[in-house]
Amino acid sequence: AQSVSQHNHHVILSEAASLELGCNYSYGGTVNLFWYVQYPGQHLQLLLKYFSGDPLVKGIKGFEAEFIKSKFSFNLRKPSVQWSDTAEYFCAVTPWNSGYALNFGKGTSLLVTP
């Protein structure tokens, strides 16, 4: 069965600090990978996704993620966080081209302090 593991449940950073959130998945085949974000009081929205090609994908608001197939990882990064990045971040995976529902990690709560 698929599983998604997010290493950090709570992260606190100061503004301008760099961010890296870990995500590892367990699945034997080709996968589609996603990072979703949920800002306080808002609905889940897509940050970025990887389906194929360049393993370094860029998303909205300066976020990027790198797919490392050998490590089954899809870590999210941002060079310099802002207070407005305070949110819950979810990594998700689904078998490639399956149309199946997303399998989410437990999420990482990020608090950025001024």
Next chain:
Amino acid sequence: EAGVAQSPRYKIIEKRQSVAFWCNPISGHATLYWYQQILGQGPKLLIQFQNNGVVDDSQLPKDRFSAERLKGVDSTLKIQPAKLEDSAVYLCASITVAGDTDTQYFGPGTRLTVL
């Protein structure tokens, strides 16, 4: 483009009562998902529809949960009777047609509290 609509946004009921949630996906989206998100966890699929047919309901507790999408557009999710452990946010998501480049769009969710 209008997003995924859900109602109500909040619901408080007592255990053993019944409750229903409604979802209207983005126009033209054939695939619809219901997820359950318990506090501190990521969303978990309950049921997936393709038009008005069920694709996957393997994780739906069928003794108390039911869902339908009769005309292939909006959908309702029902819990009868509710248990304390059903307290969660119920999310609806839709996608054009599930494929390798499609993105699921989520609604705001319905926060259910069972007392």
